[in-house]
Amino acid sequence: MAKLFRAVIMGPPGSGKGTISERIAQRFGLTHLSSGDFVRENIAANTDAGVLAKTYIERGLLVPDHVMTRLLLPRLEEMTRHSWLMDGFPRTLAQAKALNSTCDLDLVISLNIPYETLKDRLSDRWIHPASGRVYNMGFNPPRVQGRDDISGEPLIHHDDDKPEALVARLRQYKDLAKPIINLYKSKGILHTFSGTDTDRIWPYINSLLSTKIPSTSQTDTQRIPMP
Numbered sequence: 001m002a003k004l005f006r007a008v009i010m011g012p013p014g015s016g017k018g019t020i021s022e023r024i025a026q027r028f029g030l031t032h033l034s035s036g037d038f039v040r041e042n043i044a045a046n047t048d049a050g051v052l053a054k055t056y057i058e059r060g061l062l063v064p065d066h067v068m069t070r071l072l073l074p075r076l077e078e079m080t081r082h083s084w085l086m087d088g089f090p091r092t093l094a095q096a097k098a099l100n101s102t103c104d105l106d107l108v109i110s111l112n113i114p115y116e117t118l119k120d121r122l123s124d125r126w127i128h129p130a131s132g133r134v135y136n137m138g139f140n141p142p143r144v145q146g147r148d149d150i151s152g153e154p155l156i157h158h159d160d161d162k163p164e165a166l167v168a169r170l171r172q173y174k175d176l177a178k179p180i181i182n183l184y185k186s187k188g189i190l191h192t193f194s195g196t197d198t199d200r201i202w203p204y205i206n207s208l209l210s211t212k213i214p215s216t217s218q219t220d221t222q223r224i225p226m227p
């Protein structure tokens, strides 16, 4: 069996983690794991961790570390046969340390995007709450305005994405991410990408991953047969 590949993607709100993760998942056949999706699944299923998590999310707070680790780490331990890319976790140094003791990460992608760009993107972000599908009126608009492409259901705009809330979210991200980034830097697995456009960052991420992910994990269609 090909060696498994484990990666984390980090970045402030709106930096394009979800968008880039989907591209990576499609191109390299990794499973895209999103901590937000795990939390939402647990809330929907009314698990103990979900009930607890909900009380924090409703107040716009991060879910405490012990709840997040209890929710996520067993799921990661089950993924013994899959290569994965985690988006949204770890968010704190304690979470990073807990993740460390569960698995060896191969690579961490950190997105470094200017504040003005984040503000513009998020003020234009629309979400389909049931699936988590994300649209941006300029970048990837829905086919029908205000409606999800697949279900046709209405899209919503998060209060969290308004500029006043964004400043606080960015400050919190910076404070919490700094020690995590330093940890991954010291392990030699951190790769930082800076820029204002996902489409311009993507080729660099694509070529980095092409050198790191064993070719057997990639889909066969990418191998061009010799004439």
Ligand SMILES: Nc1nc2c(ncn2[C@H]2C[C@H](O)[C@@H](COP(=O)(O)OP(=O)(O)OP(=O)(O)O)O2)c(=O)[nH]1
Residues within 6 Å of the ligand: 011, 012, 013, 014, 015, 016, 017, 018, 019, 020, 121, 122, 124, 125, 126, 134, 135, 136, 137, 138, 139, 196, 197, 198, 199
């Ligand atoms: N105009 C523009 N919009 C972009 C670009 N890349 C992504 N977007 C859009 C898609 C979304 O509406 C919004 C934020 O992207 P994502 O939801 O992928 O970001 P991320 O997952 O980091 O945000 P989150 O942590 O969930 O708040 O920006 C870009 O290069 N240009």
Ligand SMILES: Nc1ncnc2c1ncn2[C@@H]1O[C@H](COP(=O)(O)OP(=O)(O)O)[C@@H](O)[C@H]1O
Residues within 6 Å of the ligand: 013, 035, 036, 037, 039, 056, 057, 060, 061, 062, 063, 064, 068, 088, 089, 090, 091, 092, 095, 160
């Ligand atoms: N690693 C984490 N640590 C703490 N809370 C988390 C974590 N991941 C997700 N959450 C909680 O779930 C919510 C939704 O997560 P996510 O989809 O990443 O959304 P957002 O981009 O709005 O932060 C977060 O606002 C937070 O309350």
